[in-house]
Amino acid sequence: MADSSYESPSEYIGHHLSNNEVHLDFLGGGSFMTLHLDSFVMAVLLGIFSMGLIWLVARKASAGVPTKTQAFVELIFSFIDNQVGNIFHGNRHSFVAPAALTVFIWVLMMNAMDFLPIDIMAKFYGMLGLYEWKAVPTSDVNTTFGLALGVWFLMIYFGIKVKGMGGWLHEIFCAPFGSSVWVWPANFLFNLIEYVSKPLSHSLRLFGNMYAGEVIFLLLGLWAATGVSGIIFGSILGAGWAIFHILIVVLQAYIFMMLTVVYLSMAHEGH
Amino acid sequence: MNINFTMIAQAIAFAILIWFTVKFVWPPLLNAIEKRQKEIADGLAAAQEGKLSLEVAAKKNAETLNEVKQKGAEIVGQAEKRAAEIVEQAKNVAKDEGDRIIASAKSEIDQEVNRAKEELRGQISTLAIQGAEKILDKEIDKKTHADMLTKLAKDL
Numbered sequence: 001m002a003d004s005s006y007e008s009p010s011e012y013i014g015h016h017l018s019n020n021e022v023h024l025d026f027l028g029g030g031s032f033m034t035l036h037l038d039s040f041v042m043a044v045l046l047g048i049f050s051m052g053l054i055w056l057v058a059r060k061a062s063a064g065v066p067t068k069t070q071a072f073v074e075l076i077f078s079f080i081d082n083q084v085g086n087i088f089h090g091n092r093h094s095f096v097a098p099a100a101l102t103v104f105i106w107v108l109m110m111n112a113m114d115f116l117p118i119d120i121m122a123k124f125y126g127m128l129g130l131y132e133w134k135a136v137p138t139s140d141v142n143t144t145f146g147l148a149l150g151v152w153f154l155m156i157y158f159g160i161k162v163k164g165m166g167g168w169l170h171e172i173f174c175a176p177f178g179s180s181v182w183v184w185p186a187n188f189l190f191n192l193i194e195y196v197s198k199p200l201s202h203s204l205r206l207f208g209n210m211y212a213g214e215v216i217f218l219l220l221g222l223w224a225a226t227g228v229s230g231i232i233f234g235s236i237l238g239a240g241w242a243i244f245h246i247l248i249v250v251l252q253a254y255i256f257m258m259l260t261v262v263y264l265s266m267a268h269e270g271h
Numbered sequence: 272m273n274i275n276f277t278m279i280a281q282a283i284a285f286a287i288l289i290w291f292t293v294k295f296v297w298p299p300l301l302n303a304i305e306k307r308q309k310e311i312a313d314g315l316a317a318a319q320e321g322k323l324s325l326e327v328a329a330k331k332n333a334e335t336l337n338e339v340k341q342k343g344a345e346i347v348g349q350a351e352k353r354a355a356e357i358v359e360q361a362k363n364v365a366k367d368e369g370d371r372i373i374a375s376a377k378s379e380i381d382q383e384v385n386r387a388k389e390e391l392r393g394q395i396s397t398l399a400i401q402g403a404e405k406i407l408d409k410e411i412d413k414k415t416h417a418d419m420l421t422k423l424a425k426d427l
Contacts, residue, residue, distance in 0.1 A: 077300050149278065
């Protein structure tokens, strides 16, 4: 359903995939000091909405017979708790499990924004005066990388907290090949690559999936603009892709959470 | 698709959200669930205990019942024995009493008979003397014949 105002398909796709940029001149400006307002606002709103809902239930959680809402929240809770308990062997309740719950719910909600029909939502945002508004925060690499970066810092923090600064440095230089001085460079290089690749693979996996999902929706939307057959096939395939996307949305949120837990438990346990 | 400040903003939002969950969302849920789990476990344990104590009580009941039955039977047996004894005793007493009564009656009868005999003897001796007086028509000296008459009366 390409709008008549688009000159070419590439403009249509480009428009739908570009973020609402706000230049932060008070921070010095430049290309880095830019905020994707749509990603940030949607992420924060979804975070407040989802975790706030759970908080409302948790606040009044009773040990007696639970209400249906509480039972639902407890279902999610136990699911996360079990998953984390399988991987992380320590006191998971103090940090890792709640962090995993946050990651799972938040990423799931952000991914789920992909279900909103892009062109209809674009009209809606247009009515609000938002002409460039990407509703899926996780299809913005900044969001996924921001999350991965958060996990990365937690990883380093727990690595130092559990093993001590000395232990952590020892691990960086002496694992995995041994503590001989001759293999220190190799060890260091190895760990460096590990520390770089972890957040990259962590964030780009989610970003790639969500971005690709959006692109396919856009392509199907383009097809639907070409005529009657395009509308029929575009709709059917769009529906099919949306159904398949339910799996991807949940699966990617789950993978992101599991990787978070795995990285954090690796930081706790060491080599 | 360029890396910019959004990343840092999202990381901060992420950190705040995690802090919020760690602080306010997870603990009450964990508490509620663990408390319920404990309550359920306690309930199951109590039920098990109740079942066990019920079994023990039933066993004890059966034992007590048995004991009571045995005791009852014993008491009944003793009572029967005692009753038999009492009956026997009563019989003996009654028999003795009867014998005694019979003996005293017999002795009374004997006495009565003796007394009657005595009397009869006396009367007979008187009659005999009167008859003899009539036959002899003369006064018999009672004093002189008294010894003979008494002897006669005795022989009767």
